[in-house]
Amino acid sequence: MNVVVAMKQIPDLQQIRIRNRQPVLEDVPWTLGAIDKNALEAAVQIKEAQGGKVVLLSAGNEELEDTAKEALAAGADEALLIIDDELDKLGSAEVARILAAAIQRIEKVDLIIFGEGSGDNYSGQVGSRVAEILGLPQLGYASAIEVQEDSLRVSRSLEDGEELVELGLPAVVTVISGINEPRIASVTQILKAGKKPKEILEIGDLGLDLVDICPIKTESNLAPESDRKRVAVKTVDELVAALKGENLIGR
Amino acid sequence: MAGILIYSDKDNLALELLTVARLIADARGLEVKVACINNASQSNLLSAAGVRVYKIENPAVIPADVATVAAALKEASGQLDCSIVLLSSNRRGRELAGRLAQMLGAGCLTDISAVKVEGEQIHCQRNALGGATVATQYIDGDKQVLVIVPRAFTPASAQDGGSIVELAVEVLPSRVKLLEFRAKDSSSVDIEEAPVLVVVGQGLNSQEDLASVESLAKKLGGEVACSKPLATDKKWLPEDRVVGLSGKKCQPDLAVLLGISGQVQFTVGIRDAQVMVAVNSDENAYIHQIADYSMVADLHQVVKELNDALA
Ligand SMILES: Cc1cc2nc3c(=O)[nH]c(=O)nc-3n(C[C@H](O)[C@H](O)[C@H](O)COP(=O)(O)OP(=O)(O)OC[C@H]3O[C@@H](n4cnc5c(N)ncnc54)[C@H](O)[C@@H]3O)c2cc1C
Ligand SMILES: Nc1ncnc2c1ncn2[C@@H]1O[C@H](COP(=O)(O)O)[C@@H](O)[C@H]1O
Numbered sequence: 001m002n003v004v005v006a007m008k009q010i011p012d013l014q015q016i017r018i019r020n021r022q023p024v025l026e027d028v029p030w031t032l033g034a035i036d037k038n039a040l041e042a043a044v045q046i047k048e049a050q051g052g053k054v055v056l057l058s059a060g061n062e063e064l065e066d067t068a069k070e071a072l073a074a075g076a077d078e079a080l081l082i083i084d085d086e087l088d089k090l091g092s093a094e095v096a097r098i099l100a101a102a103i104q105r106i107e108k109v110d111l112i113i114f115g116e117g118s119g120d121n122y123s124g125q126v127g128s129r130v131a132e133i134l135g136l137p138q139l140g141y142a143s144a145i146e147v148q149e150d151s152l153r154v155s156r157s158l159e160d161g162e163e164l165v166e167l168g169l170p171a172v173v174t175v176i177s178g179i180n181e182p183r184i185a186s187v188t189q190i191l192k193a194g195k196k197p198k199e200i201l202e203i204g205d206l207g208l209d210l211v212d213i214c215p216i217k218t219e220s221n222l223a224p225e226s227d228r229k230r231v232a233v234k235t236v237d238e239l240v241a242a243l244k245g246e247n248l249i250g251r
Numbered sequence: 252m253a254g255i256l257i258y259s260d261k262d263n264l265a266l267e268l269l270t271v272a273r274l275i276a277d278a279r280g281l282e283v284k285v286a287c288i289n290n291a292s293q294s295n296l297l298s299a300a301g302v303r304v305y306k307i308e309n310p311a312v313i314p315a316d317v318a319t320v321a322a323a324l325k326e327a328s329g330q331l332d333c334s335i336v337l338l339s340s341n342r343r344g345r346e347l348a349g350r351l352a353q354m355l356g357a358g359c360l361t362d363i364s365a366v367k368v369e370g371e372q373i374h375c376q377r378n379a380l381g382g383a384t385v386a387t388q389y390i391d392g393d394k395q396v397l398v399i400v401p402r403a404f405t406p407a408s409a410q411d412g413g414s415i416v417e418l419a420v421e422v423l424p425s426r427v428k429l430l431e432f433r434a435k436d437s438s439s440v441d442i443e444e445a446p447v448l449v450v451v452g453q454g455l456n457s458q459e460d461l462a463s464v465e466s467l468a469k470k471l472g473g474e475v476a477c478s479k480p481l482a483t484d485k486k487w488l489p490e491d492r493v494v495g496l497s498g499k500k501c502q503p504d505l506a507v508l509l510g511i512s513g514q515v516q517f518t519v520g521i522r523d524a525q526v527m528v529a530v531n532s533d534e535n536a537y538i539h540q541i542a543d544y545s546m547v548a549d550l551h552q553v554v555k556e557l558n559d560a561l562a
Contacts, residue, residue, distance in 0.1 A: 011380075013380060013381040013383060013514075013515060013516075014514065016380060016383055018383065018384075023380055023383060023384050091358070092349070092359065093352070093353075093358060093359070096349075096353065116342075116497075117497070119381055120379070120380050120381055121379065122362065122378065122381065122382075122496060122497075123345075123359075123360075123361045123362065124345040124346065124348075124349065124361055124362075125345070125348060125349035125352065125359055125361060126349065127349065128317065128346055128347070128348070128349025128350040128353065129349045129350070129352065129353040131318070131350065132318070132321070132349070132350045132353035132354055133353060137316070137318060137426040137427050138317065138318065138346075138350070139427065140317070140342065140345075140346035141342050141346065153430070156315075157342075157490070158341075158342050158343065159341055159342060159435075159491065160434060160435055161432055161433050161434040161435045162432070162433045162435075163315055163429060163431070163432050163433075164429075164430045164431040164432075164433075165315050165427055165428065165429055165430060166427070166428040166430055167426060167427045167428070168426055174346075176483075176497075177479070177483055177497075178482075178483035178484075178490070181484070212356065213356075213358070214356075214357060214358035214390050214391060214392025214393070214394055214395070215358065215390075215391050215392070216358055216360065216388050216389075216390060216391070217372075217388060217389050217390075217391050218386055218387070218388050219374060219386075219387040219388065219389065220386065220387045221379055221380075221384050221385075221386040221387075222384055222385065223383060223384050223385075224384075224385050224522060226522065226541060228527065228540075228541055228542060228543050229543040229544070230539075230540065230542065230543070230545070231543065231544050231545070232539075232545055232546075232547075233544050233545070233546050234546070236546075236553055236556035236557055236560055237560070239528065239544060239546060239553075239557070240557070240560050240561070242544050243505070243526075243528070243544075246505075246526055248447070248471075248504060248505045248526060249471070249561070
């Protein structure tokens with residue numbers, strides 16, 4: 001079973017500061033999306049049960065070679081990285097074409113796993129777009145994946161219920177964060193990660209023509225204004241009095 | 252006449268899309284058209300809201316396989332001359348959006364909470380950077396799939412002038428087989444509607460402590476909600492109680508936040524509350540900075556005292 005897992009490099013959102021409502025991204029370290037780590041864990045668990053290998057697929061700026069080590073330490077066997085500083089400016093449609101073209105270079109792919117949404121953009125498009133480009137069946141929002149002979153049984157978690165679905169391989173699956181608890185890599189795994197095989201490409205190597213895509217334009221990107229009172233209360237009595245003053249208690 | 256096509260498998264969400272579609276259609280001189288797939292009652296409901304409904308009846312189109320739904324909508328948008336398609340940003344809708352956009356060669360924006368037509372451009376507001384910022388974006392091109400957050404717009408009300416016509420579409424056989432659907436407990440409460448929310452996070456010691464939190468919520472006339480880890484990791488509360496980027500966006504009159512650190516993916520779901528109270532034992536927790544009233548204290552003690560005070 002060869003599983004490709006798509007993981008996006010994102011700025012560490014915990015460390016983004018806001019100045020004059022503008023996000024400040026300088027000096028913010030890069031990391032891999034949280035839900036993408038669930039996708040990796042799902043892939044590694046399948047490999048451990050079925051044999052085969054896990055290929056990490058990621059497209060990002062020049063920091064990616066370093067960021068990707070985290071995933072190689074946590075169980076990916078090899079990496080296919082598309083590194084290009086243009087990538088931070090591209091939208092989901094472009095990224096999907098790039099990832100799909102890269103997948104087509106990998107020999108015998110049985111399953112491609114995505115996160116349900118990337119940590120920063122959280123758009124939930126890329127997995128579906130890649131499935132369509134590759135002409136594969138897809139299943140989104142998986143909360144459990146069970147591999148059978150040449151098919152999958154997947155539980156899909158929706159707002160109003162759980163769907164149990166069967167689909168043939170090869171296929172595309174996107175996972176939710178509740179599917180598993182990603183493992184923490186050990187020190188030896190981290191040391192070994194640097195030696196795992198890596199192939200690095202530029203966008204130009206994929207022979208794509210991206211001019212027909214309707215690009216996304218960003219007019220503004222600002223933190224919402226907030227005008228909270230920020231009153232420190234010391235006791236519950238003070239709090240109750242404050243809420244009574246706001247007419248929120250004893251209405 | 253060229254148009255805007257709307258589709259959602261959920262009746263209430265389809266009515267919300269109709270409101271957005273009319274806003275764009277009026278500015279653009281387009282006609283609003285609705286696709287209803289294998290859903291006669293929805294066809295009736297939407298035609299009663301005053302639009303032309305295109306009723307698609309084809310058993311090969313199954314909701315569990317977005318590829319078939321996307322193929323049907325691609326056909327429909329072509330036949331009906333609609334370059335703009337509106338969908339709902341629930342899970343099915345988002346999954347469908349990417350597939351349909353790719354089939355159409357369209358640009359796509361999901362999670363849209365506000366829309367404004369500016370000349371040739373449709374400016375859409377959506378969360379960015381995990382919710383730390385709100386971006387205004389538009390698709391530079393004719394073909395657009397716009398995916399609208401549930402409840403961001405009021406559902407369209409009944410209106411004259413609707414009609415229903417049948418539309419035939421062909422799709423390839425599905426490669427996905429639905430084995431079982433287990434509906435969630437319908438007794439579950441709707442935290443988006445609650446005037447008061449008592450929201451608990453990972454500061455809560457144990458599932459047993461939820462009882463006193465429940466009782467506090469009752470006394471305040473509200474419901475209990477939670478941060479994501481409490482539902483997805485600890486499974487102490489159902490997922491429909493989660494507030495935030497991947498949960499619900501709530502606007503209660505009062506939100507009491509207990510043992511929550513205040514990461515952006517959480518606060519994006521509660522920042523529209525009228526009054527926010529934060530209780531966190533860590534004085535440096537970010538949540539204190541975005542609250543109206545904040546207490547550096549053990550939440551369990553505060554809950555106990557509040558329960559006594561409100562008895
Ligand atoms: C793509 C994506 C989407 C996400 N979507 C969501 C979402 O929709 N909703 C969501 O909530 N999260 C979401 N998250 C997760 C989010 O990033 C945080 O991990 C989560 O909100 C943290 O929950 P918390 O504040 O309860 O826990 P923690 O961050 O662990 O905070 C617990 C807090 O409790 C305090 N505390 C501990 N003991 C006590 C005590 N006895 N009394 C008082 N205070 C105490 C601590 O000081 C701490 O501040 C998402 C993440 C990603 C990547
Ligand atoms: N640049 C990228 N490189 C690798 N995988 C990506 C990239 N962008 C998105 N993905 C994958 O697509 C999923 C959905 O992303 P999005 O559509 O941006 O929400 C993510 O969870 C990743 O699995």
